[in-house]
Amino acid sequence: MDISIDRDELYKSIARAQSIIERKSNMPILSNILLTARNGTLFISATDLELGFQNEIPVQINTEGNITISGRKLFEILKEGKNNNIKIQKKENNWVFITDGFTRFNLATYPADEYPVFFEPDEIELVDIPGALLSEMIEKTVYAVSTDEAGYKLSGIFIQRVSRQGKVFLRMVATDGHRLSLIDKPFLAAENLGLGNGLMVPKKGMLELGKMGQDGGSVLLGFKDKNCVARKEKALLVIRLLESKFPDYDAVIPKEAVSSVEVARADLLDAMKRMVILSNERYRAVKIAFENNRMELVSTNPDLGDAQEALDVVFQGERVEAGFNPRYFIDILQSMESERVSLGFSDESKPCTLKGEADKGFLGLIMPMRL
Structure with a gap:
């Protein structure tokens, strides 16, 4: 040559x-x-x-x-x-x-x-999907994928077609067992993707797929023979799917909240970044308490000291006090675009949910920790 x-x-x-x-x-x-x-x-x-x-x-x-x-x-x-x-x-x-x-x-x-040769499956049907849509869905879920080597069945993003109220949605879900991120976007062509009951795409592959969509335009996407195939202009990506069964994630999503909180996303994000300063592997929980439109945050590390902060919020419902990993809040809030976010709570043993008006179809969920 x-x-x-x-x-x-x-x-x-x-x-x-x-x-x-x-x-x-x-x-x-x-x-x-x-x-x-x-x-x-x-x-x-x-x-x-x-x-x-x-x-x-x-x-x-x-x-x-x-x-x-x-x-x-x-x-x-x-x-x-x-x-x-x-x-x-x-x-x-x-x-x-x-x-x-x-x-x-x-x-x-x-x-x-x-050199190992990889092949694109023959006669695969590729569906045109907006790159911005694909990139947003991946960005809002990929951080929740498990990085634990023992968590093979959680090491990717679950993709499925969902029908609701006469509309067809493309859904992506990721969880590591401690937090979960889910996003639905209306996408009629999801019917033609060949998703069956849902497929698992590994994290590394999803990150590469997200890069394809970042530059705008559209991506041709399809699934066949345990492979995910994506094309954009002269670029081809072939991803081998994970052969694992994704857990019944719907069972952990609360159907309704006993208490709800509305807070400025930027304020809560900055507060959580300050709370995480004193955390380490042994002490990484922040105590959250709500009462009288005030959100109290307390991070305690016996080896270093403690940090406290209060935020103005709009609070409805019964008094709540629970512990959560502040890093999970940071990951979710950084992926969102809404100026204000809504937090939902059932009780101290149930997960906290996060939603935002500008983040349509998105749900973040964080499991509580023992204080």
């Missing part, structure tokens, strides 16, 4: 693949990127075996072929390059020569025919 290519075009694709390639793996080749040049196009491929990414960019080809290159080293070479024209040439014994006309690199690589 012998090609000349625009540095900026290649840099954007290689940067996009950095979060996919495996830096620590039993298969060192997974830290590499596969470059394939044919018919005036360079195909850039990266995979960790669970997730595959491919992008196409135009290229001047002197000799067709393919090579593997360290994804991280190629990224750094392009980042620090001085010229916008890059030449990449395959040499003997799996070496590759790269130059921008000023600096010359000779890199040892792995044989291209050893």
Whole structure:
């Protein structure tokens, strides 16, 4: 393979693949990127075996072929390059020569025919979904995915089609057992996504899917043969679905609140950030109490001291006093857009719910802690 290519075009694709390639793996080749040049196009491929990414960019080809290159080293070479024209040439014994006309690199690589190949399922139906909608739904749920290695069945976002009052919604739900985030968005084409009773997409794949939607436009999305497939312009993403059963999350969502609180989102977010200053692994609960339109926050750490703050709120219902992890409030509140949020409480042993007028279809839920 012998090609000349625009540095900026290649840099954007290689940067996009950095979060996919495996830096620590039993298969060192997974830290590499596969470059394939044919018919005036360079195909850039990266995979960790669970997730595959491919992008196409135009290229001047002197000799067709393919090579593997360290994804991280190629990224750094392009980042620090001085010229916008890059030449990449395959040499003997799996070496590759790269130059921008000023600096010359000779890199040892792995044989291209050893690189794992990922395939897009045949005859998959792809549905057009607004990128902004997809990105918002992922942003409002992905932080609640379990990071516990033992929590495999909670290590992704659950996606399903929901029908309610004659309307069809696309729903995403994530939980780690201590908090839950759920969002419904009207989306008639969810009928054609092939979701069945719901599917689990791993967190890493959802983060990549969210990046696809961040730039606006639309994303083509489909599910088939235990894979999630997404296309946008010349980029292709194939995600292997999790084969686990998502828990009955509906059972933990309170049907009604005994007490409700309305508070400025920014004020509550800033207060929780101050409460978390004294927390650690042993002492991480903040006590919340409501009475007479006042919200009292108290964070206590016997090793360090305590912090107290009071906020003005609109409170209705019976007096409430319960403990919660302030970091969970921070994650939920940071993902919301509403100026004011509504908190719902049943009793000190039941979860707190969070909603906002500007965050239509969204529900955040936090389980209480022992004080």
